[in-house]
Every structure is written in C-alpha cells, then in structure tokens.
Amino acid sequence: MNKQALEDIAQAMLADGQGILAADESTGTIKKRFDSIDTVSTEESRRDYREMLFRATQAMQENISGVILYDETIRQKAADGTPLTQLMVEAGAVPGIKVDTGAKDLAGHAGEMVTEGLDGLRERLAEYHDLGARFAKWRAVLNITDTNPSAACLTANTHALARYAALCQEAGIVPIVEPEVIMDGGHSVERCYEVTSAALTALYEQLDNQGVHLEGSILKPNMIVSGTTNANQAGIDQVAEMTLDCFHKCVPTAVPGIVFLSGGQSDELATAHLDAMNKIGNLPWKLSFSYGRALQAAPLKAWGGKAENVPAAQAAFAHRAKMNGLATLGQWDASLEG
Numbered sequence: 132m133n134k135q136a137l138e139d140i141a142q143a144m145l146a147d148g149q150g151i152l153a154a155d156e157s158t159g160t161i162k163k164r165f166d167s168i169d170t171v172s173t174e175e176s177r178r179d180y181r182e183m184l185f186r187a188t189q190a191m192q193e194n195i196s197g198v199i200l201y202d203e204t205i206r207q208k209a210a211d212g213t214p215l216t217q218l219m220v221e222a223g224a225v226p227g228i229k230v231d232t233g234a235k236d237l238a239g240h241a242g243e244m245v246t247e248g249l250d251g252l253r254e255r256l257a258e259y260h261d262l263g264a265r266f267a268k269w270r271a272v273l274n275i276t277d278t279n280p281s282a283a284c285l286t287a288n289t290h291a292l293a294r295y296a297a298l299c300q301e302a303g304i305v306p307i308v309e310p311e312v313i314m315d316g317g318h319s320v321e322r323c324y325e326v327t328s329a330a331l332t333a334l335y336e337q338l339d340n341q342g343v344h345l346e347g348s349i350l351k352p353n354m355i356v357s358g359t360t361n362a363n364q365a366g367i368d369q370v371a372e373m374t375l376d377c378f379h380k381c382v383p384t385a386v387p388g389i390v391f392l393s394g395g396q397s398d399e400l401a402t403a404h405l406d407a408m409n410k411i412g413n414l415p416w417k418l419s420f421s422y423g424r425a426l427q428a429a430p431l432k433a434w435g436g437k438a439e440n441v442p443a444a445q446a447a448f449a450h451r452a453k454m455n456g457l458a459t460l461g462q463w464d465a466s467l468e469g
C-alpha cells in the first residue's frame with residue numbers, strides 16, 4: 132500500500148470550498164429520475180445528461196473536487212468522442228467509481244439489507260484504476276425501526292465495508308465508506324443519533340481490524356436528523372450540534388474528511404445543515420458534501436431532457452455547487468439563494 136499516494140488523493144478530494152458530485156445512480160435509479168422529467172432513459176440520454184454536468188465548467192472547476200461514476204459512465208465518451216473521465220480531470224476533479232453491487236435482503240432478518248460486491252472486487256478495482264478511477268464508493272443501507280438495525284446487520288455491513296476499503300487501498304484507490312442510516316420512518320432525532328453512533332463505532336472497529344489506513348480513507352455518513360414522518364423535526368442548529376457531537380465521539384481524528392450524503396433532504400436544507408456545522412467549526416476533519424439528489428435535482432429539472440436547456444441546467448448546477456462550496460467554509464447564507 133502506498134500510503135502517501137492515498138493521502139494525496141484524499142487531500143485533493145477535500146480541497147477547500149469543494150466537494151463531491153455523486154453521479155453514480157444505477158441504471159434503475161437514473162430511470163426513476165428521468166421518469167420525473169418525462170425523459171426516456173437510454174445509454175445516450177444518460178450520457179447526454181451526465182456530459183452536461185461534467186461540462187459545467189464553472190461548477191466543476193470551482194466547487195467539485197471529485198465525481199462518483201457508475202460502471203456505464205466511466206466507460207462512456209462524450210458526443211465528440213472525449214472520454215467523460217477526461218472532462219472531469221481537465222476540470223480538476225478526481226474520477227471515482229461506485230463498486231458495490233447493491234443492497235440485498237439480509238437472510239433471516241426481515242426488513243434488513245446487506246450490501247454485496249466483494250466477489251471479484253480485486254480484479255474490478257484494477258480495471259477501474261486503469262480506467263482512471265482514483266477513489267471508490269461502497270454504500271451500506273441501515274434502516275431504523277424500534278429494534279433495527281440488528282447487531283447482525285451492523286456487523287455484516289461494516290465487515291463488508293472494511294474488506295472493500297482494504298482492497299481499494301491495495302489497488303491505489305481511496306475508499307469512501309458510506310454507512311447510510313436511512314431517514315425514512317417516524318423515529319426521533321435521538322434514535323438516529325443512537326443508531327448512527329452504533330454504526331460508526333462498528334465501522335471503525337472493522338476498519339481497524341482490516342488494517343485500513345484511515346488517513347487514506349473518507350467517511351460518507353448521514354446527518355443526525357429526525358425520521359421523515361416524525362412530527363417533531365429537529366431544527367438546523369440541533370441537527371448540526373448532534374451530528375458533530377456524534378462524530379467527535381465516534382470518528383477517529385486520523386480520518387481526513389467527512390463528506391455527507393443528502394439522503395432525501397431538500398437542496399437548501401442539505402446546504403444549511405452543512406453550513407451550520409462548518410460555522411461551529413474547530414473540527415479535526417474537513418466537513419464537505421458528496422451529494423447526489425441535493426446537487427442534481429435542480430439541474431435535472433432545468434434540463435428536462437432537452438439539448439436547448441443545457442445552459443440553464445448548467446447554471447442551476449453551478450448555483451447549487453457554489454452554495455454547497457460556501458457551506459463547506461461556513462460562509463453560506465439563505466439570502467444568497469436568491
């Protein structure tokens with residue numbers, strides 16, 4: 132393992148005022164997104180949409196440090212034949228790749244999932260490295276009920292995350308480890324805190340067991356928020372304080388950066404929460420974003436599947452990227468949303 136090379140990649144991904152664009156929707160998920168704008172999902176329309184994002188020069192150069200791709204996209208070329216990965220490299224963003232093969236039902240545990248994809252992963256990582264990937268993502272899915280996630284679910288998922296992370300580092304690829312505690316449900320913010328703490332504690336035990344070099348890894352967590360159907364929604368300051376309190380207790384200071392998922396939060400709330408945490412500051416890790424929906428909802432809608440809307444879609448993307456870039460510095464304000 133070349134520790135210095137891994138640390139250098141992680142630092143580039145955590146550049147000041149920048150964050151990660153999660154554009155790694157599976158074919159099934161991107162179809163759902165395209166359905167919402169009445170656009171047929173084909174290999175070409177998916178390429179056109181993502182090319183539009185990666186050619187949004189202002190957003191990509193100023194506020195995006197890395198892009199998570201799906202297997203199809205890392206192999207695709209722009210309409211003019213330029214590899215899509217080259218577009219992001221030219222804009223100064225690191226190409227990354229989603230390598231898990233999805234969350235499947237966990238045997239014997241109704242309502243719980245385990246993320247798969249370890250079989251053949253060493254070989255796939257070598258190929259992705261050849262294709263230009265310098266970081267990867269693996270997402271575990273943890274649903275909250277009064278009794279779930281079970282210990283079995285936490286152990287299975289965090290063990291897989293650690294095996295994945297070790298294989299990534301062997302291949303010269305920085306692992307983003309993502310134990311996503313899902314927002315859906317009627318649970319309280321305190322219950323989200325409890326489950327997220329348990330997940331992060333289990334994760335860092337497993338990463339330690341597998342000898343993962345934390346300085347060459349990045350955490351992608353949920354924020355500590357109230358369940359979506361809980362009547363008592365925690366406010367922005369409470370979310371920020373509880374999230375930071377949880378991380379101070381559970382995330383080793385050797386971890387260089389934490390990049391949040393948006394998880395179904397509205398665009399502006401995802402920005403406001405990140406900003407509130409960075410305004411508190413005094414943190415041992417960089418705190419940034421790795422948003423999918425909270426970066427793409429606005430440009431997706433503006434694009435609407437039409438080539439003539441590309442400039443408007445790129446402007447919408449640039450705005451969200453800029454707002455989130457400011458939030459990584461604790462310099463966002465609602466008045467900037469216009």
Ligand code: 13P
Binds near residue numbers: 309422424425
């Ligand atoms: P969202 O920001 O839409 O939650 O997606 C981030 C992601 O990559 C989930 O794995």
